[in-house]
Amino acid sequence: MKKLLILTLFLFFNYSAFSQEDANNYKRSSLYTFMITDLQQEHSKTIQDAFINYPIPDKFNDHNGGLRTMPKLVDENLSKKEINELQKDSITQFLSNSNIAKAMVAKWFNRSENGSFNMDLIAARGSYNASDIDIKIAKQSERGLAMVADAGEELLKNTFVVVNNFKYTNKEEVAKKTQGLLSVVSSAASTAGVGGVSVVADATSLGVGVMGKGYVIKTDAHLYKLVWDEETAAIFYNDYWTDDANPDPEKIAAFENSNIFKLEYIGTETAWADLQSTAFTKKTDDELIAIATKNAGDAVIAKLQRAYEVFRTKTPLLSGDPLSAKIGLKEGLEKGDKYEVMEQIINDEGKTEYKKIGVIKVEKGMVWDNRLMAEEENTSEIEYTTFSGSKNKYFAGMLIRQIN
DSSP, rough: HHHHHHHHHHHHHHOOOOOOGGGGGGOOEEEEEEEEOTTTTTTTHHHHHHHHHOOOOTEEEEEEOOEEEEEEOOOOOOHHHHHHHHHHHHHHHHHHHHTTHHHHHHHHHHOOOSSEEEEEEEEHHHHHOGGGGOOHHHTTTHHHHHHHHHHHTTEEEEEEEEEEEEEEEHHHHHHHHHHTTEEEEEEEEHHHHHHHHHHHHHHHHOHHHHTTTTEEEEEEEEEEEOOHHHHHHIIIIIIIIBBBHHHHHHHHHHHHHHOOOEEEEEEEEEEEEEEOTTTTTOOOOOHHHHHHHHHHHHHHHHHHHHOGGOOOOOEEEEEEEEEEESOOOOGGGOOOEEEEEEEEEEOOOEEEEEEEEEEEEEEETTOBBSSHHHHHHHHOOSSSEEEEEETTTTTTTTTEEEEE
């Protein structure tokens, strides 16, 4: 019994140490973000600069390319239904014409200036040994082929594009048009996922003169997924792959002239972010608008993840006691949200699998407010979100993913 207890403690502490050390090495989804530019819109440069300079959320690999904006392609004098359909079609066409899917594949395989490929990025993001998944070895090795298939399934198949269409509104103008009923805007923003005004002040006590000064940024975000199936992978490896050591001019030209790479449209969501000025901050108008733009981008990614299971990401547990993770309002968490807990394992073929071992739930009143400027709106000392679940079952580094 004593030996068994010592062995159990040894495994527990080693698992915990390993999990914390490797908590950041799990396979993330990858994300490329765009925005639609509208030079006629007020504060358009501030919004664009804020978007381009804002880092991709930590839970994603940054898969951005050099092109980050696309022109406004839809006449917004049309009906809302017509605008939504035309905007989706115009974005899809722009992404296709700009060969964004092919550029994303080229980035995955580290395409060099001379047109050759290597597996360095896939190895780094997938925690593989680059030499183990060298294509020449993979073609002769069953385990190598499993690793390549695993890389495609775990990495390329989970590569996404989000295109934001930001719209700016001055709340003072809204307040005038609605005869000071700013609560309508606040309620709409809160319902959509971000409510700043209602949290920090009571409109009835401060009046429209103060509460009407601030900014609302709305975004319609369109989600796409890179298509990486067996057929696409086979064509790539057989017809286009050429390595750094032996560049093949014919295969280089074949890739450049290819049109097999596609993006699949997944869906669209809308989110808001509003920020108050004057009474609550000394920040400039441009700073407030920039923060609202970033918060709107975070909020809409959270809504897309809630709406579309394929886009939901994994997050490592920070601790097993308390049961916690470094995600919060920025990711759209709400009390009662349920998350499955998974262990990452390697099967006999060398492929990664995720084994579900339980379910945890966000605790009421224990959601971390990690939105930009949260420290100015909220004096809470919570630094992570706490979950309820079985005790002594989950450890730091295990992965969680939302299920509702």
